[in-house]
Amino acid sequence: MITRKIIVRLIVGFLLTACGAFASEPASERGIGIEGDVKITLNRSDYLPKALDDRTPLILRIEEITPSSDGRFVYDFHYIGFESGPHRLSDYLVNPDGSPAMEVGELTVNVMSILPQDHTGKLNSYVPRVIPWFGGYRVMMMVLGVLWILGLLAFLWFGRRKKSEIVVTEELPPPSYAERMQPLVESAASGELSASGQAELERLMTGYWREKLSLPEQRMAESLAAIKRNPEAGALLLALERWLHRPGGASHQEIAGLLEPYRHMTVAPEEAGS
Amino acid sequence: MNDTNHNFVQAVRDRVGEVVVGQDVVVERMMIALLTGGHLLLLGVPGTAKTLLVNSVAKAVDLQFSRVQFTIDMLPSDIIGSELLDQATGKFSTHQGPVFTNLLLADEINRAAPKVQSALLEAMQERKVTIGNESYQLPIPFLVIATQNPIEQAGTFELPEAQLDRFMLCHRLNYPTADQEEEVLRRQLSMGLKHMKGGAMPKTAFDMIGGEPVCRVEDLVEAMEKVQSVHVSEVFMKHCVELVRLTREHSAIELGCSPRAGLSIVQAARARAFVMGRDYVVPEDLFELAEDVVLHRIRLSYEALAEGRRPEKVLEELLQKLG
Structure with a gap:
């Protein structure tokens, strides 16, 4: 068989x-x-x-x-x-x-058979050969390794940024709440602030106090309640609500009085960039 | 704000408080739904007094009340009614279903097949139903308070977004606090037995609902008129529109709010201002109600869900842009 x-x-x-x-x-x-x-x-x-x-x-x-x-x-x-x-x-x-x-x-x-006449039909046993140092697998791997290192060095050398090209671009911090509020406060003080501007001003003022009081991460409703509990912030925010939401709004003097603390607001260094 | 009308709110709250411990926010939301005619969906695990609350409010305001326990084999006619053949006269007569009431409690609404849900939601939207060839106006006021168990999903039919949008508010009930749970136990201990026809059984909180209503439908209508006169400023409307638009632009949200959401926020805010004794709305109303008005109307994208983001957190991000 x-x-x-x-x-x-x-x-x-x-x-x-x-x-x-x-x-x-x-x-x-x-x-x-x-x-x-x-x-x-x-x-x-x-x-x-x-x-x-x-x-x-x-x-x-x-x-x-x-x-x-x-x-x-x-x-x-x-x-x-x-x-x-x-x-x-x-x-x-x-x-x-x-x-x-x-x-x-x-x-x-x-x-016709291509096997020799004296072939017994048995498989030849495998005899491992010694891989020569020169030629064959080892040399090929060494050549590839050297090429890889040379390629890496070339990549690093040509890919480096030249000193003259490095431009230090200092990212400008986004405007703080106080900075964004200033023009709106001035417009409101002069009575020229539109309803959209008033809405934006109210959002900024809430954000400003949320940040100033360093309120923890919590629901907005809870943050607003915490702001209202603060004596200074609460009074200003309630006055703002009366001006913007109460029927009849507020008189010019009341608005001016409300905005006064915000008109002379100074931007603390750590506040900038918030 | 007129004290008489504010007393109406307090009287209902006090009456409900006699039966239900805590859940003040839910009672407030139910008052908002009552005062605006908007429908309310309550999501909560079993045993958080959803049905008891609705019963208590209905009895306190002297409203017609029906309760339907939704099941998978219900038919639309089980809700809206049907035409029946009177064998004596040989003519068809109309049998009006439980939807003909002032306050309908649709218990476990997601257990019914979509065609039953649709029948109810059509009635909710148009406030009339058609039986045979006749259209019938539903009683006024008409309010649906539906409940849903958010945990058990086997054998349920999830309400699609278009139908969820019909609910003005969707409130998620929390478990009571430890103090409130102790009070529940104390009340239960003091309830005693209910005797009937020679037999007896322990009373439940449902047996404690009773007495005369604290106000009539006329009082409710008067309060509703007051709600309609609550002032809504231009600035508040801009906040509402901004919030709705933000839901449509946020990268994590696949489906944002419809214009109906904006209408619901304004209406609900008016009612909340009335409940709080104000005749004008303030941003606090928006922030308090946003979760109940917006969350069931938005759908997060697949990517956001895969990242483990929660709708509540995404909504908070949006609200923080408003303040």
Whole structure:
């Protein structure tokens, strides 16, 4: 069985030699591999493949039989060779009545092996080879490593920012609540602040007191309540609510009085940038 | 603000307080819903007195009250009513469903199939229902207070955003404080037994709802008129519009608020100002009500949810831009 499997791995030569009276094809040698197909013209069309057992050195199948123009028949054979050497075609074909197809003559099939004649069919054992210092894997890896280091150095060298190109850009802090409130407070004091400006002013004032009182992270409703509890902030915020939300609003004097603390507000250094 | 009207609010609160311990904010929200005719959705785990609260308020104001426990096999006709064949006369007569009331408690609304939810929400929006070929006006005032359990989701149908938008307020109930829970236990201990037809059983808080209503529907209507006269400044409206617009522009929010949210904030703020004894609204009303008005109307993006962001936190970010 092992021998068969090894032979299956061979490149099989399939040689047909026309030497019978019924065969019209001249003998020809074909390198056809493990499996292959070949066409042979025979005088009759009723040859059948012979039943084979599992020890057969060759499997031969008839794929198709077609009549040719000269009144004979072209057989398409498909073959698989398991053992090297000559195989007679008549050993693999039978007549319709089951008798051997002796009239096919001495047509033979030669299956050629590429293994040496003395090969026992055993696999060769693996013998590791010593990798040479020069040439081969080690040198290739060293070359690649050197190239990688050189590439990295080149990348760092050419990718560095030149001193002359470094521009120190100091990011300006965003305006503080006090800075943003100033123009709105001035507009309000002069009575020219629109409803949108008033809404913005109220938001900024709430934010200003939230920040000034350093209120913890909490819901806005709770922050607002905390601001209102503060004596200074609460009074100003309630006055702001009366001005902006109460029907009738507030008089010019009341508005001026409300805005007075915010007009002279100084921006503390730590406050800037908030 | 007229003291008489403020007394109306206090009287209802006191009456509810006789039965329900704590939950002042929920009572305030229910008063806001009553005074504006807006519908209220209560989200809370079982046992936080949602049904008891609605019962108490309905009895305190002398309103017609119906309760419907929503289930998966309900039909729209179970809510709005249907036409019945009178075999004696051979004619159809209309049977009006539980929706024909002043105050409807839709308990566990998310347990009903979407077609039942739709039938109710249509009634909420149009305040009329059609049975057969006839349209019927619902009683005025008409208010739906729906409850939903936020934890148990098996076998429920989540209300879609378009339907949630119909609720003016969606309030999330919290557990009572330790002191309040102790008071609940103390009250329970002193309730005693209820005797009936020779039998007896321990009384519950529902048995404590009773007595004459503290005010009539006429008082409620008068208070509603007062609410409509509460002053809303230009500046306040700008704050409301700004908040609504911010919900549409925030990167973490996929679906922002509809214009109806702005209307709801203004209406609810008016009622809250009335409840607080003011005749004008202030930003405090906006900040207090924002969570109940806005949260159920926004939907966070998939990315924001994947990052573990909570709608409450996103809303707080928006509110901090307003103050």
